[in-house]
Every structure is written in structure tokens, then in C-alpha cells.
Amino acid sequence: MKDKDIQDEASGPGFATNAVRAGQQRTNEDEHSEPIFTTSSFVFSSAAEAAARFSGEEAGNIYSRFTNPTVRAFEQRLASLEEAECCVATASGMSAITATILGLLKTGDHIVSSRSIFGTTTVLLTNIVAGLGIETTFVELPDLAAWEKAIRPETKLLFLETPSNPLGELVDIAALSEIAHKHGCLLAVDNCLCTPALQQPLKLGADIVIHSATKYIDGQGRCMGGAVCGTDEVVGGGVFGFLRSAGPTMSAFNAWVFLKGLETLRLRMSAHSAAALELAEWLEEQPEVERVYYPGLQSHPQYELAKSQQSGFGGVVSFELRGGKEESWRLIDATRLLSITANLGDAKTTITHPATTTHGRLTPEQRAEAGISDSLIRVAVGLEDIGDIKADLFRGMR
Numbered sequence: 270m271k272d273k274d275i276q277d278e279a280s281g282p283g284f285a286t287n288a289v290r291a292g293q294q295r296t297n298e299d300e301h302s303e304p305i306f307t308t309s310s311f312v313f314s315s316a317a318e319a320a321a322r323f324s325g326e327e328a329g330n331i332y333s334r335f336t337n338p339t340v341r342a343f344e345q346r347l348a349s350l351e352e353a354e355c356c357v358a359t360a361s362g363m364s365a366i367t368a369t370i371l372g373l374l375k376t377g378d379h380i381v382s383s384r385s386i387f388g389t390t391t392v393l394l395t396n397i398v399a400g401l402g403i404e405t406t407f408v409e410l411p412d413l414a415a416w417e418k419a420i421r422p423e424t425k426l427l428f429l430e431t432p433s434n435p436l437g438e439l440v441d442i443a444a445l446s447e448i449a450h451k452h453g454c455l456l457a458v459d460n461c462l463c464t465p466a467l468q469q470p471l472k473l474g475a476d477i478v479i480h481s482a483t484k485y486i487d488g489q490g491r492c493m494g495g496a497v498c499g500t501d502e503v504v505g506g507g508v509f510g511f512l513r514s515a516g517p518t519m520s521a522f523n524a525w526v527f528l529k530g531l532e533t534l535r536l537r538m539s540a541h542s543a544a545a546l547e548l549a550e551w552l553e554e555q556p557e558v559e560r561v562y563y564p565g566l567q568s569h570p571q572y573e574l575a576k577s578q579q580s581g582f583g584g585v586v587s588f589e590l591r592g593g594k595e596e597s598w599r600l601i602d603a604t605r606l607l608s609i610t611a612n613l614g615d616a617k618t619t620i621t622h623p624a625t626t627t628h629g630r631l632t633p634e635q636r637a638e639a640g641i642s643d644s645l646i647r648v649a650v651g652l653e654d655i656g657d658i659k660a661d662l663f664r665g666m667r
């Protein structure tokens with residue numbers, strides 16, 4: 270790290286400062302913490318002002334489905350961390366993905382997507398989006414040649430998660446963004462697993478960053494939310510246009526929880542990353558473990574890319590036990606501390622059997638193509654003592 274005691278004022282506040290302070294607009298009550306504006310609508314001083322707001326002639330709040338001051342504070346804070354011009358908050362991570370696709374694409378357009386994406390995103394693309402006449406071709410995440418080959422004249426969007434969940438595969442975002450732009454496509458990155466504390470895809474050339482705020486941005490498993498970050502033109506235009514008419518808006522209360530989550534995001538991500546690395550290294554040494562998937566391991570085929578593209582490796586570790594579903598379920602059922610739940614990004618460590626939960630709605634062929642075997646277990650490492658987490662997993666191994 271560079272020795273810089275004094276921040277260059279011309280370049281604006283640093284990441285940690287923005288995480289605590291960006292987006293806050295104090296009201297004339299002089300509150301210190303951000304207020305929660307629980308109001309559906311906003312009042313106008315006259316009929317003429319109402320007309321000017323509705324026509325867009327005058328900026329200002331109208332109705333919380335469009336804008337809300339607490340939600341706006343969250344959007345501006347997250348935008349500052351992703352170094353984005355614009356951020357639009359949504360009711361969930363899935364509605365952030367839906368708003369991106371339906372806000373920017375139309376019938377006849379085509380998507381190229383990584384095969385290794387969140388299970389529900391696969392269902393959205395293959396069942397709902399395909400039903401609207403927007404087809405998706407799935408490719409192997411790391412294979413740049415396969416991405417380029419899958420692009421057609423009608424391709425508008427490339428979509429991916431890096432690292433992927435649960436297998437921790439990566440793609441070179443800078444290289445893929447060049448391919449996307451050469452063919453006139455937008456590159457969207459679901460940055461849920463890293464958050465801007467560990468990876469800033471827009472700085473690497475991506476056009477859109479998508480979040481499930483439900484995960485690490487909340488950080489304590491309380492609220493559902495999502496966000497889309499990018500340019501004023503793309504996100505402030507099509508994505509916001511979809512949101513205000515289709516309505517998957519973030520609530521003011523949830524936005525406030527996420528604002529507080531962002532304040533501790535960097536601290537939590539480095540603690541999750543340190544604990545996950547220690548767990549992954551320990552799992553690699555256990556004879557009952559067939560294989561460990563974690564980008565921070567030197568045995569990971571894309572370790573060098575992970576080191577250059579991310580500033581930390583994240584909290585999700587997956588591993589395959591020797592055996593199959595029976596052995597994996599036995600290990601999961603033997604835990605007493607870990608929570609058996611599909612969520613991740615919580616202070617509490619969670620353990621999941623992807624093949625029968627998050628990826629259970631995929632066909633067996635789709636699961637095999639995505640590399641989700643019956644012996645795979647995913648652990649989203651929380652903030653407990655790492656020795657307690659190891660002891661809990663060890664119990665089910667013997």
C-alpha cells in the first residue's frame with residue numbers, strides 16, 4: 270500500500286470515508302445519523318409545482334416508487350464506492366437483474382451469459398426472459414474465446430458473476446469488456462460476492478454492476494435489496510425507467526439498514542476474506558475432502574487473476590467431500606454452530622448443499638454443466654471464531 274497520510278483533495282475522499290459519509294444530506298433538524306423517510310408521497314406547494322415536478326421541468330420528490338431521500342442516500346453512497354455516475358436501488362437482487370434486462374433489452378435481442386451464475390438467475394433467463402423473446406446463450410465463465418464466439422449481431426448484453434457462486438471461477442473483466450465493446454454490447458457484472466470493497470468492475474471496463482444488497486451490503490441477514498450501478502444514460506435511463514413503472518422499489522427502511530451496512534463493509538469483507546482463506550487452506554489438508562474451490566488458494570487455476578483483479582478473495586468457500594449426497598448431508602446435519610440456510614454474506618456462517626437447494630430447480634444436465642455435484646458443500650464464512658467453524662465442520666467428517 271502507498272504511504273499517503275494526506276488524501277489529495279482534488280481526487281475526493283477515499284473509499285472508507287465515502288462508505289461512512291457519502292450521500293448524506295442533513296435536514297434542518299441537524300440529525301447526525303441518516304433519517305428514515307417513511308412516506309409514500311411528497312407534497313407540493315402549489316398545483317403549478319406539482320405539474321412542474323410531474324413533467325420533469327423541476328427536480329424533486331413525487332412518490333417513493335420513483336425517489337425517496339433515504340433510498341437516494343444509499344444509492345449515492347454505493348455509487349461512490351463503485352465509482353459509478355448513477356445507482357438505482359431495487360427491492361431485491363433478482364429485481365436488480367430483472368430491471369437491467371427488461372429496462373435495456375427488447376424482444377429479439379440476445380444475451381450471452383456465464384453458465385456459472387446464481388441458480389435463480391438461470392431460471393429467470395431460461396424461463397421468464399426467454400418467454401419474452403430474449404434468448405440467452407450460456408458459456409463457460411473463464412473462456413474468452415467462447416464468449417466472443419457466442420456473440421451475434423443481435424447480442425446486447427454480456428452477463429456474469431466473478432467470482433462465481435458457489436465454485437469461485439473468475440473471468441478477466443478487462444479483457445471481456447474489450448470483447449463486449451468491440452461488438453457493441455454492454456457488460457454487466459453481478460458483484461455480489463466481492464462488493465466494491467474487494468472489486469470495482471466499472472474501473473476494469475464493465476458497463477453495469479449489479480448487487481444483491483441482501484448479502485454482504487446488509488451483512489447481517491436482515492433485509493432484501495438490490496442495486497444497479499453504471500452511467501446516467503444506461504442506469505439512469507432504461508433501468509430507472511423500468512423501476513419507476515414496474516415498481517420493484519427498495520423500501521426506505523431497508524435502504525437505511527444498507528446505508529449502515531456500507532459503513533462497515535470494508536472491515537467486514539477483510540475479516541470474511543481472512544477467515545475464508547484460513548478455512549480453505551485447512552479444508553485442503555483434510556483427507557475426507559476431495560477438492561476445495563476458493564480463488565485465494567494457490568492451487569486455484571486462476572489465483573494470479575484473482576490477485577490482480579480483486580483486493581481480497583471473499584468469504585465463500587466450497588468443497589467436495591469424498592462420497593456423494595449422503596456424506597455431504599451427514600456433514601451438514603452434524604453441524605451445531607453453522608446455520609443450514611441458503612443465504613450468504615451474513616455475520617453468521619452458513620452452510621448449504623447447492624445441488625438440492627440453490628441449484629435444485631436446475632435440470633440434472635444444467636447442474637452437471639454448471640459443475641454442481643452432489644458432494645458439493647458451500648460455506649459462507651461469517652465473523653465467528655474460525656476455530657469454532659473448523660470444529661463444527663470436523664465433527665461431520667469422521
Ligand SMILES: *Cc1c(COP(=O)(O)O)cnc(C)c1O
Nearest residue numbers: 361362363387434461481483494
Ligand atoms: C442472492 C444472489 C442474487 C439474488 O439476490 P436476492 O436479493 O436474493 O434477490 C443474485 N446474485 C447472486 C450472486 C446472489 O448471491
